[in-house]
Amino acid sequence: MHLLSRSKWPAIIGLAPAFIIYMVFAIIPILISFYYSVMQWDGFTEMQFIGLANFREALSDPIFWQALKNNLIVVGASVFGQIPIALFMALLLNRKLKGGKIFRTIGFMPVVISTVIISLVWGMMYNSRMGLFNQLLENIGLGQLAQNWLGDPEWAMFSVSITIIWQFVGLYLIIFMAALQNIPREIYEASEIDGASGWNKTFHITLPMMRDAIIVAVILCISGSLRxxxxxxxxxxGGPGHSTEVLAMYMFDQTFSSTRYGYGSALSLFIFFFSLGLVYLSTRILRKKSS
Structure with missing residues (x-):
């Protein structure tokens, strides 16, 4: 006990700079947002206290609900697209596939490539006249399926979601690969002695022992999707006609384009608490299913 108490202060001193930075750039801005959210302020004139009027306005704005719906589509596409694909790829690459390191590198590359570059490249691929996808459909005789992928409200959100899935699959692939490598080999050897097949080992050993990694991936997926x-x-x-506008874009537009800092702060708090609620709910569901 004496040794632990004596070594406590070096640990506190070592953590203090990171804690101070986190407080200044994360916690304090959130607290300030609480103050701004009950104010009407354009950044120049004097603030006016208006109570919960900003929150009531948001809940009565159809564009807000459209942005929320689009965000939920992104969350669904990410959780049910990125994680299953990444898990499937991780299970394949964990079988010591020839050239596995190359596949891992290729899979992770979209994560480190600039998002702007990815957006521009995929935008050209979705181009309705000269885009890769429509040209491919034409070449294989399915030209009738060609679409104005980003210009049609019915297809725009779907097209954007495909790009988001592609960009971040590699992140969860690396997380799952690390989790797979931490599973003791002795457990598999014991199951093989008992006559367990490959599918039995996957469903009764691998996936249960990856539970914590999957929960972390879901949390990262939800929080990242809402940002x-x-x-x-x-x-x-955000176009056409707000069909791809998400909450972060709506907040950005209201805060900086319309200079409504109070309303933007209210929207940021809604995103914050909505994200916490989704993360809490998904964590409870996953832990309940695994228990």
Missing amino acids: TFDLIYVMTA
Whole structure:
């Protein structure tokens, strides 16, 4: 006990700079947002206290609900697109596939490539006249399926979601690969002695022992999806007709384009608490299913 108490202060001193930075750039801005959210302020004139009027306005704005719906589509596409694909790829690459390191590198590359570059390249691929996808459909005799992928409200959100899935699959692939490598080999050897097949080992050993990694991936997926901004902003700018606008874009437009800092703060708090609620709910569901 004496040794632990004596070594406590070096740990506190070592953590203090990171804690101070986190407080200044994360916690304090959130607290300030609480103050701004009950104010009417354009950044220049004097603030006016208006109570919960900003929140009531948001809940009565159809564009807000459209942005929320689009965000939920992104969350669904990410959780049910990125994670299953990444998990499937991780299970394949964990079988010591020839050239596995190359596949891992290729899979992770979209994560480190600039989002602006990804948006521009995929925007050209979706181009209705000269885009890769429509040209491919024409070449294989399915020209009737060609679409104005980013210009049609019915297809724009779907097209953007495909790009988001492609960009971040590699991140969860690396997380799952690390989790797979931490599973003791002795457990598999014992199951093989008992006559377990490959599918039995996957469903009764591998996936249960990856539970914590999957939960972390879901949390990252949800929080990242609700912060989606730059990719959609470059590809569609929220159009056509707000059909791809998400909450972060709506907040950005109201805060900086319309200089409504109080209303923007209220929207940021809604995103914050909505993200916490989704993360809490998904974590409870996943832990309940695994128990």
